[in-house]
Amino acid sequence: MAASLKEEINALERHLRELAAHTDDELVERYLIKRSPRPKGIYWQLRGMVGTVLRWFQAKWPWRPDPWPVSLKKQPTDAQAKPLLVWAVGTSRETLREACTSLSERWDSLPGFAPVLITDVADFAFFSRLGWLVEYLPRLAGQGEPYEERKLKYLARLYRGAPVIPVTAGLKDCEGIKTGPAANLWRA
Amino acid sequence: MSDSARSSLPCVVLMNINGNGMGHMSTCLAYANRLRGRARPVFFSLASAIEIINDMGFEADYLVSRFWSRASSWAWDQQLSQRLGMMFERVRPQAVVFDGTWPYRGLLHAASAYGVPRLVWSNLTLYKKDMHEVPVREDNFDLVIKLGELSSSFSVERDSMPGRSVTIPPFTMLKDEDLLGRDAARDELGLNRDGRYVLFSLGPGNLKDISGIGRGLIDGMTQSGYTVVWARAPISSTDVPLPEGVIPLTQFPLLRVMRAFDVFVAAAGYNTCCEVLQSRVPTLFVPNTQVADDQTARAHLVAQAVPAVVSPCETPEQRANAVAHLLAIRTKVKTDAPTIDLHGAEHAADEILALINNG
Secondary structure (H helix, E strand, O other): OOHHHHHHHHHHHHHHHHHHOOOOHHHHHHHOOOOOOOOOOHHHHHHHHHHHHHHHHHOOOOOOOOOOOOOOOOOOOOOOOEEEEEEEOOOOHHHHHHHHHHHHHOHHHOOOEEEEEEEOOOOHHHHHHHOOEEEEOOOOOOOOOOHHHHHHHHHHHHOOOOOEEEHHHHHOOOOHHHHOHHHOOOOO | OOHHHHHHOOEEEEEEOOOOOOHHHHHHHHHHHHHEOOEEEEEEEOOOOHHHHHHOOOEEEEOOOOOOOOOOHHHHHHHHHHHHHHHHHHHOOOEEEEEOOOOOHHHHHHHHHHOOOOEEEEEEOOEOOOOOOOOOOHHHOOEEEEEOOOOOOOEEEEOOOOOEEEEEOOEOOOOHHHOOOHHHHHHHHOOOOOOOEEEEEOOOOOOOOOHHHHHHHHHHHHHOOOEEEEEOOOOOOOOOOOOOOOEEEOOOOHHHHHHHOOEEEEOOOHHHHHHHHHHOOOEEEOOOOOOOEOHHHHHHHHHOOOOEEEOOOOOHHHHHHHHHHHHHHOOOOOOOOOOOOOEHHHHHHHHHHHHHHHO
């Protein structure tokens, strides 16, 4: 892998680890949907017990389903694919299109991974045709912490441990994309 | 709009469902357009067309739609709740408007957890008879806006809150003065002023495979001497391959330039039908039967007011008959056409603002 790309990846991974270290317990606690109390009756008690047993099995690897699968429906990537973050924050629209198109054409060399594009560029007509999961970072005027910063920390926690590459990796001819991030298996 | 201007106006968060089309986003844009200058609309969009919202002057965030995500409903709703919570805490909405068939649990939870002052549900009324009733009570909302069909005028079904319920007449995103005339629209599109043109807008190509029907109709119109212009939806995941001689057009909203065309071939979504009513372009409707709303019934309502043909166009005979019928009626003016009120979005905006101001 080219030294500069490796350094970029290392820097991104470090940056995302730092962001993920920021907790937002109030957000999680306030907006976490809790299961409703079970209605009374033998049927609902039995149904609840079955549900508890199923969730116990599902919590055990390898049967545990990914709570946030990143492979979209109607796309050829494996439904069980793990996320590979493609970092495109502060990138121009033209560079993003060229790089993503190139990455998309070479994605077969990254089996088991589905791309998650992290970007502040609103080019959704292009994204629709790309077929990738897009995590968008808009600026919204308002109060408190800048929205895009808070959301980025949230995403860093959501995708904690996922491999990441800069979108400009798509413009580089390097075999290292195949062996670098793909070698870091990610477990939720 | 400057930050200081934004902060002086009440914020209204508009959440539109979508995944396969832009109808719900169009509805929210129509509301936002009428709220402009009186409120600060901010979008939480499930439609992947954020730049269109931005181009119209509004801020927006995006979450992948449940239709596209492989996540379970439970997991997706958890994401929705957390992300809406972040938006609410940033923009501090005075009202949240949900436009869609089934208000998501994640939305209801986030709105309750934040303490959204006023919650509004905007919804179609013309659904298929076999559609299951949505298990969400209207009194979860301070206001329910029902999108009336062709013959609807503004009416109040239930005055008391929570759950004030109103029906609004049809509407479009643009005002009459925003539509270009025939020559101006042709000049903008680079079309010959003397040519004969048909516009095709059969949907985003994500839900219903339209290539077979579309190809047959293209051939029929071409053989009748028309140049075909094919509208490509901005959020299509794939583009229908077009025959030689067909001109692709990516423009949103199409309404602005619709009068450039002699005739129009389209699905019968709510917003498209309203746009036909406003532009008065003779239309062949090919209803999409794979969606929840009853497009066939709606298309027949529109055909009472403007020259229009309704046909599934699934066989060569149906297509040939439909094209022949459309071309036969296109110059006819309906002298007994009903007067159509297209101010539904104005009514919706007024209702939302009254809710904010009067509580």
